[in-house]
Amino acid sequence: MSVIAANLQAVESDIAAAAQQAGRPASEVALLAVSKTVPVARIREAYEAGQRAFGENYVQEGVEKIGALDDLRGGIVWHFIGPLQSNKTRVVAEQFDWVHAIDRLKIAERLSAQRPAGLAPLQVCIQVNISGEDTKSGVAPDEVPALAQAIAALPNLQLRGLMAIPAQANDPVAQRRPFADLRRLLDQLRQSGLNVDTLSMGMSADMDAAIAEGATLVRIGTAIFGARG
Numbered sequence: 001m002s003v004i005a006a007n008l009q010a011v012e013s014d015i016a017a018a019a020q021q022a023g024r025p026a027s028e029v030a031l032l033a034v035s036k037t038v039p040v041a042r043i044r045e046a047y048e049a050g051q052r053a054f055g056e057n058y059v060q061e062g063v064e065k066i067g068a069l070d071d072l073r074g075g076i077v078w079h080f081i082g083p084l085q086s087n088k089t090r091v092v093a094e095q096f097d098w099v100h101a102i103d104r105l106k107i108a109e110r111l112s113a114q115r116p117a118g119l120a121p122l123q124v125c126i127q128v129n130i131s132g133e134d135t136k137s138g139v140a141p142d143e144v145p146a147l148a149q150a151i152a153a154l155p156n157l158q159l160r161g162l163m164a165i166p167a168q169a170n171d172p173v174a175q176r177r178p179f180a181d182l183r184r185l186l187d188q189l190r191q192s193g194l195n196v197d198t199l200s201m202g203m204s205a206d207m208d209a210a211i212a213e214g215a216t217l218v219r220i221g222t223a224i225f226g227a228r229g
C-alpha cells in the first residue's frame, strides 16, 4: 500500500473513532483532502486509494490541477477553501463544485452571476471569524444570519453551512469551544428556516475536537500528504 493510501486509511479510522466517541455515526463526517502545494501525481494516488473530495487554497494552482486531472473530472469533487478576491471569482465559479470561505455578499453575488448555466448550483459556506481574531478572515458571528439569508436567495448558489479556522489551542477543551460556537450558529440558521447542513471545521491538529462538536466535513492536509515544504 502507498504511504498516501495508508495515511488515508489511518485518518478515516481516526474519524470513525472520534465519531464513535461523540456518539455520532462516522458516515456523518466527510473527509476533504486538502491538496494545496501537493503535486498532481500524489492527488491521483489519493484518488486511486478511493478519496474523492479535494480542497485547494489558491485559484491559479487549483485551476491548473483541475485541468491536469481532467480525466478524473467526473469523479472528483473540487472544493475551493482559500480566501477569494472578487477579481478571481469567475474561474472559481466555472471550475469548482464548492467554495468554503465566503465572507461578503459581493463575492457570493459574483459567484452566482458567473456560475455557468447547466452546472449544478455552486455549494457554498460562510467563513466565520469564530475566535474573534483581528487578523483572521471571516465574518463576525453576529453578521452571519443576515448574510446567510442574502446568500440563500441567490439563484446559482446553494448555501450549505458554515466554515471556520479557529485560533490554535493545544488543550482539547479550549479546542472545542469555538467549534461549539459554530455549531450553535448553524442551529440558529436552521431555526430561522434555512436548509443548511454543513459544518466545515477541523484540520489535522484539531479534528477530534471538531468532530466532537458536530463537524460534518473535516479539512485534512498534513495527516494525508505529509508536512508541506
Ligand SMILES: *Cc1c(COP(=O)(O)O)cnc(C)c1O
Pocket: 034, 036, 057, 081, 082, 165, 203, 204, 205, 219, 220, 221, 222, 223
Ligand atoms: C491548509 C488548510 C487545511 C489543512 O490543514 P492541515 O493542518 O494540513 O490539515 C484546512 N483548511 C484550510 C482552510 C487550509 O488552508
